[in-house]
Amino acid sequence: MYGKLEKAILVGLHKTSKQIRNTETDIQESMKELSGLAEAAGAKVAAIIIQNRLSRDAAYYTGKGKVEEVRELCLQLDASLVICNDELSGTQIRNIEEILEVKVLDRTSLILDIFAQRALSKEGKLQVELAQLRYRLPRLQGIGKEMSRTGGGIGTRGPGEQKLETDRRHILGRITDIKRELEEFKKNRTVQRMQRQKSQIPIVALVGYTNAGKSTLLNELIKTHKDYSQEKEVIAKDMLFASLDVTLRKAVLSNKREFLVVDTVGFVSDLPHDLIEAFKATLEEVKFADVIIHVIDISNDNYEMQMKTTMQVLKELKVENKPMLTVYNKIDLLGKENDYKNKEDCLYLSAHTRVNMAQLLKAIEEKLVDHRFEVTLSIPFHHGNVLYDLKNKYVIDRMEYKEEGIELALQLDERDYKKYQNYFI
Numbered sequence: 001m002y003g004k005l006e007k008a009i010l011v012g013l014h015k016t017s018k019q020i021r022n023t024e025t026d027i028q029e030s031m032k033e034l035s036g037l038a039e040a041a042g043a044k045v046a047a048i049i050i051q052n053r054l055s056r057d058a059a060y061y062t063g064k065g066k067v068e069e070v071r072e073l074c075l076q077l078d079a080s081l082v083i084c085n086d087e088l089s090g091t092q093i094r095n096i097e098e099i100l101e102v103k104v105l106d107r108t109s110l111i112l113d114i115f116a117q118r119a120l121s122k123e124g125k126l127q128v129e130l131a132q133l134r135y136r137l138p139r140l141q142g143i144g145k146e147m148s149r150t151g152g153g154i155g156t157r158g159p160g161e162q163k164l165e166t167d168r169r170h171i172l173g174r175i176t177d178i179k180r181e182l183e184e185f186k187k188n189r190t191v192q193r194m195q196r197q198k199s200q201i202p203i204v205a206l207v208g209y210t211n212a213g214k215s216t217l218l219n220e221l222i223k224t225h226k227d228y229s230q231e232k233e234v235i236a237k238d239m240l241f242a243s244l245d246v247t248l249r250k251a252v253l254s255n256k257r258e259f260l261v262v263d264t265v266g267f268v269s270d271l272p273h274d275l276i277e278a279f280k281a282t283l284e285e286v287k288f289a290d291v292i293i294h295v296i297d298i299s300n301d302n303y304e305m306q307m308k309t310t311m312q313v314l315k316e317l318k319v320e321n322k323p324m325l326t327v328y329n330k331i332d333l334l335g336k337e338n339d340y341k342n343k344e345d346c347l348y349l350s351a352h353t354r355v356n357m358a359q360l361l362k363a364i365e366e367k368l369v370d371h372r373f374e375v376t377l378s379i380p381f382h383h384g385n386v387l388y389d390l391k392n393k394y395v396i397d398r399m400e401y402k403e404e405g406i407e408l409a410l411q412l413d414e415r416d417y418k419k420y421q422n423y424f425i
């Protein structure tokens, strides 16, 4: 898929000024993450360089001297690619490339490149292309020279086979076209969502750092449903950003209540803003979720940083206050599976060996019940349609014929709780 591996040198900046909080471990973890991303894009990491500086250099990112050192290293190691750990301006990229004479990427364009390779659906591809074009637009003067000289490879790929535009006018035109096309997808989504809301089936969204096990968990959860078949499973792989498409599947709780599970794109720190923007339409599904399940790979040394990252993205999506369950996944890799005690809203499990999966379903059930309100209604006999609707949708706990109408005891969801208030007794 990737052809020959490109040898890459990673360059990071350890900002030491007091205003910018950036500790030694932060930068180590961040570079480790960048290595993972570089490998995911098909590069072989030949060296990792960290430069200590008060703040970044406006012209050369790490400063000119360091860039010259990197040039030596490129020659020594025969590297054809340098990846910088922050988002660079067009000028910085141009300046650095001029010295290095190899292709220079920043963290953002690297992530965009991986997404470009992974996007499968039409919508996903359009979203990635939009993010790539938005990234390119303010950097047209900076990028392209080394890319066209070295020809192709990481950082030059667009979704599908199309070549990325380098001309401003074309880019603007293309952005307008893509937005129009995406608008159509969005409309369809809204229609589908409204149908779902009508059917009142609750939605549980899986979110978390890339490779945490969201898709594996989805594949396990949907086995509860009578309509389950293997074709309904989603791709789950040991690979960063295996899932780019938001997928909804049916599952069922032990109380027979159906719910929809939403699988989402994984997060990573400093997820490019353009990318979040471009993926907002699909990530909207998280906004409409009744419960969010935050999946964490507890076997990963960096899991705390990964948790923080996810919470930050959730904040950006303004969903951090939704009902949430925290799931520490992959406990099978830690050995002592029984040492972990589930706490309120916090579960330790393995999607792989299914340890504590039943507890997760129970926890989801409890979270969803939270949204139900026990009420008693009195429905006049001539409001037969109301009775009909309620009986269709809810399990009726008690029903009695009284003089003034029919008395019903049941648990309403929040919307109906507001809607039927006139009937409360």
Ligand SMILES: Nc1nc2c(ncn2[C@@H]2O[C@H](COP(=O)(O)OP(=O)(O)OP(=O)(O)O)[C@@H](O)[C@H]2O)c(=O)[nH]1
Pocket: 208, 209, 210, 211, 212, 213, 214, 215, 216, 217, 235, 236, 237, 238, 239, 240, 241, 242, 243, 244, 264, 265, 266, 267, 329, 330, 331, 332, 333, 349, 350, 351, 352, 353
């Ligand atoms: N040992 C172990 N491996 C797991 C577990 N859950 C998932 N995995 C593995 O972790 C890898 C990533 O799983 P996915 O389900 O694709 O992860 P994801 O969160 O959907 O990742 P992205 O879609 O890339 O963001 C796969 O190789 C899974 O087999 C678990 O409980 N234990």
Ligand SMILES: [Mg+2]
Pocket: 214, 215, 216, 235, 236, 242, 243, 263, 264
């Ligand atoms: Mg996935």
